[in-house]
Amino acid sequence: MNKEELIKLINKAVDFYNKYRSPESNASFIGFLGGKEFSILFEGPFIDTCGINDWVEDFKYFAEDIGLIIELLGTEEPEGIQGRVGVFVIKRTCN
Secondary structure: OOHHHHHHHHHHHHHHHHHHHOOOOEEEEEEEEEOOEEEEEEEOHHHHOOOHHHHHHHHHHHHHHOOEEEEEEEEEOOOOOOEEEEEEEEEEEOO
């Protein structure tokens, strides 16, 4: 699968996540970091709750439901942004 197709699949997972998690958490694709690693920005009032990483980890399960098998590598809290960035790696696709 080429990068353009992967971006479409990631954006489909983002839309699916937002359908069920918004407005508490909204995801948006930031971009590829190199290879098959990519980042997603998560914003919303969830950042004031405990279990913040659970909201980020949930993205993995929404991605799996559409055939994108990923692993969360870690999270970051960028300065000046009210949100979390999840860094994921694509393990495989089932499409």
